[in-house]
Amino acid sequence: MRIAVDAMGSDDNPAPDVAGSILAAREWGDTILLVGDRAKVEAELGKHDTTGLSLEVVHASQAVTMTDKPDVVKSKPDSSMHVGMRLVEEGQAEAFVSAGNTGGLLTIATLGPLGRIKGIKRAALTAIYPLPSGLTVSADIGANVDCKSENLVEFAQMSSLYAELALGVKEPRVALLSNGEEEGKGNQLVKETTPLMHEQHMLNYIGNLEPKEILSGKTDVIIHDGFAGNVLLKTLEATAKMVKDVLTEEIRRGLITTLGGALAYPAFKRVGALLDPSRVGGVPLLGIDGLVISAHGRSDDIAIMNAIRQARQAIQGKVVENIRARLGR
Amino acid sequence: MRIAVDAMGSDDNPAPDVAGSILAAREWGDTILLVGDRAKVEAELGKHDTTGLSLEVVHASQAVTMTDKPDVVKSKPDSSMHVGMRLVEEGQAEAFVSAGNTGGLLTIATLGPLGRIKGIKRAALTAIYPLPSGLTVSADIGANVDCKSENLVEFAQMSSLYAELALGVKEPRVALLSNGEEEGKGNQLVKETTPLMHEQHMLNYIGNLEPKEILSGKTDVIIHDGFAGNVLLKTLEATAKMVKDVLTEEIRRGLITTLGGALAYPAFKRVGALLDPSRVGGVPLLGIDGLVISAHGRSDDIAIMNAIRQARQAIQGKVVENIRARLGR
Numbered sequence: 001m002r003i004a005v006d007a008m009g010s011d012d013n014p015a016p017d018v019a020g021s022i023l024a025a026r027e028w029g030d031t032i033l034l035v036g037d038r039a040k041v042e043a044e045l046g047k048h049d050t051t052g053l054s055l056e057v058v059h060a061s062q063a064v065t066m067t068d069k070p071d072v073v074k075s076k077p078d079s080s081m082h083v084g085m086r087l088v089e090e091g092q093a094e095a096f097v098s099a100g101n102t103g104g105l106l107t108i109a110t111l112g113p114l115g116r117i118k119g120i121k122r123a124a125l126t127a128i129y130p131l132p133s134g135l136t137v138s139a140d141i142g143a144n145v146d147c148k149s150e151n152l153v154e155f156a157q158m159s160s161l162y163a164e165l166a167l168g169v170k171e172p173r174v175a176l177l178s179n180g181e182e183e184g185k186g187n188q189l190v191k192e193t194t195p196l197m198h199e200q201h202m203l204n205y206i207g208n209l210e211p212k213e214i215l216s217g218k219t220d221v222i223i224h225d226g227f228a229g230n231v232l233l234k235t236l237e238a239t240a241k242m243v244k245d246v247l248t249e250e251i252r253r254g255l256i257t258t259l260g261g262a263l264a265y266p267a268f269k270r271v272g273a274l275l276d277p278s279r280v281g282g283v284p285l286l287g288i289d290g291l292v293i294s295a296h297g298r299s300d301d302i303a304i305m306n307a308i309r310q311a312r313q314a315i316q317g318k319v320v321e322n323i324r325a326r327l328g329r
Numbered sequence: 330m331r332i333a334v335d336a337m338g339s340d341d342n343p344a345p346d347v348a349g350s351i352l353a354a355r356e357w358g359d360t361i362l363l364v365g366d367r368a369k370v371e372a373e374l375g376k377h378d379t380t381g382l383s384l385e386v387v388h389a390s391q392a393v394t395m396t397d398k399p400d401v402v403k404s405k406p407d408s409s410m411h412v413g414m415r416l417v418e419e420g421q422a423e424a425f426v427s428a429g430n431t432g433g434l435l436t437i438a439t440l441g442p443l444g445r446i447k448g449i450k451r452a453a454l455t456a457i458y459p460l461p462s463g464l465t466v467s468a469d470i471g472a473n474v475d476c477k478s479e480n481l482v483e484f485a486q487m488s489s490l491y492a493e494l495a496l497g498v499k500e501p502r503v504a505l506l507s508n509g510e511e512e513g514k515g516n517q518l519v520k521e522t523t524p525l526m527h528e529q530h531m532l533n534y535i536g537n538l539e540p541k542e543i544l545s546g547k548t549d550v551i552i553h554d555g556f557a558g559n560v561l562l563k564t565l566e567a568t569a570k571m572v573k574d575v576l577t578e579e580i581r582r583g584l585i586t587t588l589g590g591a592l593a594y595p596a597f598k599r600v601g602a603l604l605d606p607s608r609v610g611g612v613p614l615l616g617i618d619g620l621v622i623s624a625h626g627r628s629d630d631i632a633i634m635n636a637i638r639q640a641r642q643a644i645q646g647k648v649v650e651n652i653r654a655r656l657g658r
Binding site for chain 1 (some may be wrong): 461474475499508515517544553554561562563564566568572575576579580583585586589590591596597603604
């Protein structure tokens with residue numbers, strides 16, 4: 001495979017971006033196109049042994065920063081994001097992976113070289129939760145804070161295809177996020193969307209779920225507007241961190257509990273790994289006419305490698321081609 | 330003080346409701362009016378030593394169950410909720426505490442004996458989060474899933490008064506829940522509400538916050554529509570439980586980690602206590618023309634006692650009188 005990676009993406013770029021690409025090239029034998037400032041990227045590559053690996057550098061004179069606003073799509077036409085997506089658009093790469101500013105990435109994907117698939121009304125930002133029960137796709141998580149029911153149906157269709165084709169879930173269960181499981185509960189948007197979901201015979205719609213049921217693995221795909229989805233995602237992350245932090249503090253408060261904490265450390269480590277977003281690495285921008293994977297700004301090399309793994313799975317599953325064929329026009 | 334308690338409220342009624350009332354009567358010397366089926370309540374009272382306590386039984390021939398729908402306001406006119414609120418309306422009790430069906434309680438409060446304070450457009454359901462940093466009032470959490478900006482402003486005003494007068498927070502910091510801190514982020518509702526919040530000179534409005542900042546104690550009051558607030562509340566509860574469950578499971582997986590877990594147990598217990606909703610016990614229905622405190626259905630005697638403590642604090646702070654005087658007409 002040929003995968004373009006934004007070398008100027010992560011908060012600590014280009015080190016984790018380059019190191020993660022090297023790990024991926026070594027693991028899977030792919031060709032990785034490192035997109036960014038040629039001098040910086042080559043200097044970084046020089047720190048590694050890259051013998052026998054297929055790595056190419058594609059120069060981009062600009063980089064999107066975390067403080068750039070959506071006008072970056074026009075103000076930085078030669079950003080590594082633009083260049084990376086152009087490689088996808090021209091067929092020189094099968095996917096573009098970036099740990100850069102998500103808002104910038106989405107704007108450039110939507111208004112830049114790739115654009116939305118014809119017939120798709122809104123591109124969706126996704127999260128993939130590594131829950132004890134497995135992976136759960138969540139859309140939208142912030143690209144579309146105000147939605148109509150037709151948008152939610154589209155997110156459901158695209159996310160279901162992603163779960164099936166990239167994550168290998170057979171007949172993915174799809175649910176709407178709501179404040180109560182019974183039909184009839186929910187806000188106006190959920191109430192309007194519910195009958196439309198029932199009409200989608202390609203979807204395995206299982207009804208409306210509360211956060212509790214989502215976390216206990218009752219669904220493979222959870223659909224919501226970007227505001228509620230963002231609250232779900234951020235509360236999940238913040239609560240897990242809070243519990244971990246308070247527990248660590250309490251354990252360190254006494255000698256015996258400190259000893260206990262040390263002995264139980266392997267268990268803590270496994271729990272940490274379970275909820276660690278770097279395990280998933282990256283998430284797709286669904287609805288874009290080309291595969292774009294967004295990784296966390298705080299990605300390390302392992303997270304970048306896992307984001308490339310996510311790209312590989314989506315390439316193998318022909319996710320974009322399927323969304324285009326089944327949902328586009 | 331004279332406080333009415335729903336003896337038929339909790340899932341295990343009347344045992345925890347009666348036992349919690351006895352604890353409260355003993356602790357603070359209040360008169361507790363136990364509202365419910367006289368025979369059942371008296372039988373339950375007979376199991377305790379109530380010498381010297383001021384406990385009265387007020388008969389109610391009906392009880393609201395967890396499966397009752399909102400029409401319970403008409404179909405069960407002699408429910409313990411109706412009777413308890415009538416005691417408040419007639420001045421025979423200063424507050425009514427119930428661990429019963431929250432939807433039923435809110436409906437009966439709004440459409441039954443008490444009703445909304447004149448000039449208040451919507452009554453709000455609240456949560457009070459016992460965070461490491463202290464208590465945070467959250468409204469609305471599900472009574473009003475679709476809101477206008479004027480509703481959010483009203484929730485903010487009422488919640489701020491509650492935090493100040495019942496919880497003793499000086500100039501409570503008030504924030505709107507959003508998907509990003511910067512002004513300009515947020516859905517349509519947040520964007521429309523932000524300028525209105527700036528205009529409220531009685532409010533210490535500190536801007537818009539994400540869940541992360543809320544959990545780290547940056548605000549005393551967090552305001553949202555009932556849908557987003559419900560997602561926040563339920564995700565917080567479910568995530569804390571998930572982390573705890575997975576950690577317990579991982580610790581039990583090996584001998585050494587099990588030993589470590591046993592030694593660190595006091596730390597786990599303190600963390601459990603920190604996030605335990607029974608510490609808060611109950612939350613107010615804000616905007617009702619009389620003090621109604623809603624406790625969790627799964628309340629035990631300690632939770633009921635703490636719900637009564639919450640009622641006492643709200644009585645002492647003259648919360649209802651102040652909302653009426655400052656926000657009513």
